[in-house]
Each structure stands twice: as structure tokens, then as C-alpha cells.
Amino acid sequence: MEIEKxxxxxxxxxxxxxxxKKEIEQGYxxxxxxxxxxKSNEHYILTYKSNYAEDGDNVRMCEEVExxxxxxxxxxxxxxxxxxxxxxxxxxxxxxxxHTGELDVFHGRLQGLYFIEVExxxxxxxxxxxxxxWFGENVSRDERYTNxxxxxxxxxEVFSL
Numbered sequence: 070m071e072i073e074k075x076x077x078x079x080x081x082x083x084x085x086x087x088x089x090k091k092e093i094e095q096g097y098x099x100x101x102x103x104x105x106x107x108k109s110n111e112h113y114i115l116t117y118k119s120n121y122a123e124d125g126d127n128v129r130m131c132e133e134v135e136x137x138x139x140x141x142x143x144x145x146x147x148x149x150x151x152x153x154x155x156x157x158x159x160x161x162x163x164x165x166x167x168h169t170g171e172l173d174v175f176h177g178r179l180q181g182l183y184f185i186e187v188e189x190x191x192x193x194x195x196x197x198x199x200x201x202x203w204f205g206e207n208v209s210r211d212e213r214y215t216n217x218x219x220x221x222x223x224x225x226e227v228f229s230l
Contacts, residue, residue: 071118071133072189074198075214077205078172081183085174088160093173096150100217103131106138106146109159113143127209128195152221153178164201178224184214 082088095107103118119132138146147154156177162170168187175182185204189195200207208214213227 070130072128072130072192072195073186073209074128074189074195074200074207075184075186075209076200076207078183078185078203079205080203081174082162082172082203085160085172088162088172090161091159093157093159094154095216095220096147096154097152097217097220098146098150100151100221103217105217106143106150108143113138113140115142115146127207128189128192129209130192150220153223155179155216155220166199168198175219179219179222182219182225182228184208 091109093107093109095105098104098106103116105116105118107114107116115136115138117134155175157173157175157179160172160174162172162185164170164187168189170185170187172185173183187198187200189198212218
């Protein structure tokens with residue numbers, strides 16, 4: 070079970086280069102349910118995510134299964150993705166309470182978009198989470214901030230509402 074909260078950012082942390090990072094490219098073969106391929110540095114992954122369930126605490130939950138792919142398999146499936154590939158740098162930012170924030174900084178047609186996700190061990194852990202001051206609005210329930218939705222966007226116009 071994946072349990073997460075997603076937030077806008079009020080201000081990016083200083084010195085992002087100090088954090089471990091992953092260069093990610095991902096695409097979607099299906100968005101409901103989610104079937105995704107991802108290249109994360111030199112690792113290749115096929116992911117299935119059940120449809121999301123939401124609770125009253127602005128948390129997103131789903132069942133998630135990840136399987137390793139070979140580079141050849143990834144490249145084969147890459148040609149079959151719907152819509153656009155997403156390119157981003159993910160910084161793994163240690164938070165004061167012991168959690169790790171996954172800060173995504175997007176590239177290409179989504180340049181200028183960034184947000185942070187925090188995963189939790191259970192619903193109680195999620196309910197007790199107090200975001201740092203540099204976190205912005207909780208957008209866990211805003212579909213525009215799902216990567217599967219972003220793969221369908223030509224640009225950032227959807228965020229000028």
C-alpha cells in the first residue's frame with residue numbers, strides 16, 4: 070500500500086545539489102488503472118497502481134506493484150506510451166521529523182513545475198505529519214498534480230486557473 074501526501078512548494082530549499090537525486094523519465098501505458106514505465110538513473114521499472122482511494126486527511130492511497138525491467142524492455146515499451154514522457158529530477162530531502170521528501174523538479178514542457186511528496190508507513194503516520202514551513206498547499210487530492218495527468222498536458226496552462 071502506498072500512502073502519500075503531495076504539497077506545492079513555498080520556496081525551494083537552498084543548495085539542492087547537496088541532496089541525493091534521481092534523474093527520472095517516465096511514461097504511461099494506461100492511466101486508469103496506472104501502468105507506468107520509469108527510468109530512474111540506470112534502473113528500469115514497470116509499475117502498476119490501483120485506482121487511488123482518498124480519506125478525509127488529504128492523503129492518497131493505492132496498491133502499488135513494481136517490477137524490474139531491462140533497458141531493452143524499457144526502450145521497447147517507451148515507444149508505446151500514451152501522450153508525453155515526463156522528465157524530472159527527484160531530490161531526496163531528509164525532513165526534520167525523520168521522513169524523506171521527494172522533491173520533483175520538472176524539465177522540458179513542464180519546466181517551472183515542482184512539488185514534493187512524502188510517503189508514510191500507515192494512515193496514523195500520515196495524519197500526524199506536520200509539514201515544514203517551506204511546504205505549501207496540500208494538493209494530494211488535486212488530479213493536476215498526478216504524473217499520469219501531467220503526461221497528458223502539453224504545457225503548464227492547466228495551472229493558471
